[in-house]
Amino acid sequence: MYKKFLIPEDSSLEAALKRMSKLGQKCLIIANEGKFIGTLSDGDARKALLLGRSIDSPVKGIFNENAFSVFEDEYEKEDLKKVFLKCRYDLIPVLNKKNIVTGIVEWKDLFQPQSPSPKRDMPVVIMAGGEGTRLKPFTNILPKPLIPLNDKTVIEKILDSFTDNGFYNFFLTVNFKGKILKAFFEELEPDYSISFVEEKIPLGTAGSLHMLKEELKSTFLLTNCDVILDLDHGDLIDFHIKNNCEITLVASAKKLIIPYGACEIDEQGFLNKIMEKPSLDYLINAGLYIVEPSALKEIPHGELFHITDLMEKVKSKGKRVGVFPIESGSWVDIGQWEEYRSALRKLS
Numbered sequence: 001m002y003k004k005f006l007i008p009e010d011s012s013l014e015a016a017l018k019r020m021s022k023l024g025q026k027c028l029i030i031a032n033e034g035k036f037i038g039t040l041s042d043g044d045a046r047k048a049l050l051l052g053r054s055i056d057s058p059v060k061g062i063f064n065e066n067a068f069s070v071f072e073d074e075y076e077k078e079d080l081k082k083v084f085l086k087c088r089y090d091l092i093p094v095l096n097k098k099n100i101v102t103g104i105v106e107w108k109d110l111f112q113p114q115s116p117s118p119k120r121d122m123p124v125v126i127m128a129g130g131e132g133t134r135l136k137p138f139t140n141i142l143p144k145p146l147i148p149l150n151d152k153t154v155i156e157k158i159l160d161s162f163t164d165n166g167f168y169n170f171f172l173t174v175n176f177k178g179k180i181l182k183a184f185f186e187e188l189e190p191d192y193s194i195s196f197v198e199e200k201i202p203l204g205t206a207g208s209l210h211m212l213k214e215e216l217k218s219t220f221l222l223t224n225c226d227v228i229l230d231l232d233h234g235d236l237i238d239f240h241i242k243n244n245c246e247i248t249l250v251a252s253a254k255k256l257i258i259p260y261g262a263c264e265i266d267e268q269g270f271l272n273k274i275m276e277k278p279s280l281d282y283l284i285n286a287g288l289y290i291v292e293p294s295a296l297k298e299i300p301h302g303e304l305f306h307i308t309d310l311m312e313k314v315k316s317k318g319k320r321v322g323v324f325p326i327e328s329g330s331w332v333d334i335g336q337w338e339e340y341r342s343a344l345r346k347l348s
Helices: 013-023 042-050 077-087 154-163 178-188 207-212 233-242 293-298 307-316 337-346
Strands: 027-032 035-041 091-095 101-106 124-127 169-174 193-198 220-224 227-229 247-257 261-265 271-276 279-291 321-327 331-333
Touching: 013 027, 013 042, 013 247, 013 321, 027 091, 027 101, 035 042, 035 091, 042 233, 042 321, 077 091, 124 154, 124 207, 154 169, 154 178, 154 227, 169 178, 178 193, 193 207, 207 293, 227 279, 233 247, 233 279, 233 321, 247 307, 279 293, 279 321, 279 331, 293 307, 307 321, 331 337
Parallel strands: 124 169, 124 220, 169 193, 247 321
Antiparallel strands: 027 035, 091 101, 220 279, 227 331, 247 279, 261 271
């Protein structure tokens, strides 16, 4: 079973992130032909992306070459428990005398299974007031949050992604077909708290937060209602706090391939070369944010105001806006038809 954690050092950062996502793990072992040379954590990958490394970059030069490991039959479980507790490792490689990986020790091997996600007091605001014009004609009848995604609605899938991680206190901003949305929840009778914030006029992706200044007195999550993300919220919160950010946005690492031969021109205007199907790497705003309540004072009353406007205001005051990268497969966007059809396949 341990072999699924092994990848060679010439593996791409994208391949490593996909492997982590598939395994539901935060760490991989770097090994060439089975020989141990280091470990790669999701934090290592995140740091590399923030430093501008391409998603196609090999993990060589990114992974931890001084990673902790133990030899077969030369470790005591009690000693490893102390190491896990002190260093918070996700796994420890086990090696033979030739430095070949022969196994791993994980947290779950030494400690009792972790209890379900503890309840988190952090509020979650879901911006659900838009018209969903890109999903017409469905949104001629239903508000976008109530469009079906297989066996559930979009809004239920979004709420599940939070309640599964311990969140239970939600605010839902509504405008377009808001009465239908409120009626849906009256019949749903959820076991979490949900309060509605009614926009009299469209206020953009952040304008309605002004109406929540009295309720949002602590750090909160803000999300669009057309994205579903699979991530460790604890890691996101830790990142936000550690970097002393006023706002942190989640960004998906995306590789965009241009399906044509692109011409590179020299200084005289003549052809230098043709690059077949070149690719571009971007960190795409995934529509999920952590926001400090102090940022709310920057939002005007009753005016159209977007989250991008808020981030610019925050930055102009000398405060930090952090970026938390995630693997592209962890982000499901259902904001327009092609993405919606893709989400149906992905979430089936």
